[in-house]
Amino acid sequence: MATVHLPSITRVAICGGTHGNELSGVYLVRELQKRERETQKEAEPVSVVTVLSNPRAVQQCRRYTEMDLNRCFTSAILSKPLDVGALYEMERAQELNKILGPRGSTTAVDLVCDLHNTTANMGLCLITYSDNNWISLHVMKYLQREIQSVPVRLVDLGMPHSEAYSLESVGKHGFSIEVGPQPHGLLRADIFNAMQDGVRSMLDWIRRFNSGTIFHGGEVDVYTMVRSVDYPKDPETGSISATIHPQLQDRDFCVLRPGDPMFLSFTGQTQLFEEEEPLYPIFVNESSYYEKGIAMWLTRLRRVQIPPLQVQAD
């Protein structure tokens, strides 16, 4: 494939606390801000802005206060005139869009990286809206080489950018980084370190890219969202009647074949996976998805050819 040339990435935003109880991002952003205050600004070609996205939710150590901030970056909400008494997260989304965007404008930062934790065994995972964002795919390939402590993968939401709803969509480029497993509301050193390594390697990649390094193309694995699956529920009470089967728990990104165990009911019955084709479950038993009616997402694994990449000459 022919080398793709893209403009340099000179303004990067690193955001944590978009969900207030996902503590690795909260503490990593605070740590970066502290180091920024303590060290002399080096004359660097990359300017990094760090943002604590939902300070009110962080303060309360909750996912959100009134509605999920990471579902507020839709065109409808970003353009809505907000009256007195508007939901806090809607106001904050508009504010963040002003600071880091506005989305689709020339003033938007070049790259938004939004840091998240999950209770699922996801390792370190980049999430993007499409599979032809060469920067995300090259960063992922670079992280796979640089990071040994956890597996690194990329999930493609497979939706048009016009339907975007999450914070990273306000930048010219963007992705979220999910790291897990970590219970919400606490910090594990292994997960914090994996996130810190991910951010450090990403900035390293950006510096190399800006300085003219040619990144070779090749094949990478991409997991594309197919559909979500809810927990089995009691038809009368609407309450969950089964958990993730022990043979599936903690096996995010592992193939699930037709006939494999999927759920185990409280009375001991196994429910099998009845899809026609093998798929790859992710976000298996993510605690904050209970309220969304999502026990896991099913994805399709594809090999994607990516082109060599180099910064545009001035």
Place this chain on the structure above:
Amino acid sequence: MATVHLPSITRVAICGGTHGNELSGVYLVRELQKRERETQKEAEPVSVVTVLSNPRAVQQCRRYTEMDLNRCFTSAILSKPLDVGALYEMERAQELNKILGPRGSTTAVDLVCDLHNTTANMGLCLITYSDNNWISLHVMKYLQREIQSVPVRLVDLGMPHSEAYSLESVGKHGFSIEVGPQPHGLLRADIFNAMQDGVRSMLDWIRRFNSGTIFHGGEVDVYTMVRSVDYPKDPETGSISATIHPQLQDRDFCVLRPGDPMFLSFTGQTQLFEEEEPLYPIFVNESSYYEKGIAMWLTRLRRVQIPPLQVQAD
């Protein structure tokens, strides 16, 4: 040691949801209530009452709504006249004390078993106020024999019953059962099943006890609370500046020797354990203890001689 004879245990309370986001107990109590409705009451010598302790917190999937219910069973709160606008959990504690107690009275249920989850790697753990509650120690010994899927242990709070603050203290006998690791706000099949096995075996033990079985004495391990340890904190902001060291994370009930790593700061410095004697950490990185300033408890391990036990003849 001479055989100890104790009255039969005819009324048992099994409580879940004392903390509303510890879901194994919530769903196990609901499941037991469902089975109770669906099956004919057998003519059994044990009457089991199941209680969802904090329904308002369960509804919101939070630990508590206004204050930690499991710290409300103090003599001061239980005897306090409650005005209009009193905290919900204080009212509920008095209500539960009426239903299951009152504490110290002859009408109190014989045994209260309160079900909890922890994010720490605690296996299945009975918690009692003292180490001479022969029923708790014998139940623990029986569970160690019956349950293979997780380790079973007993923690002794080592405090006089007059200082009791938790739900199980309203029964004539009582203990809480902690099962983990499980993030709060979700259900893992392995942890749910371990709790279910624990409750089943406990009821089995009670039936055997009531029917006259002699339980042999012997030696058991007891972990007695020594003191709690807080996370290192930034002296200026009061914010956490380190996590549990990766070598200590998930090693609840494993010996910690002077000089062993204890914390790892965000900048990579290791803080060592500086006690004089080896101790045994428990509740290592329990998420709900962040607000209480507890990174872990340190316990002392002792071998305790327990006497043979048999029900009193009528």
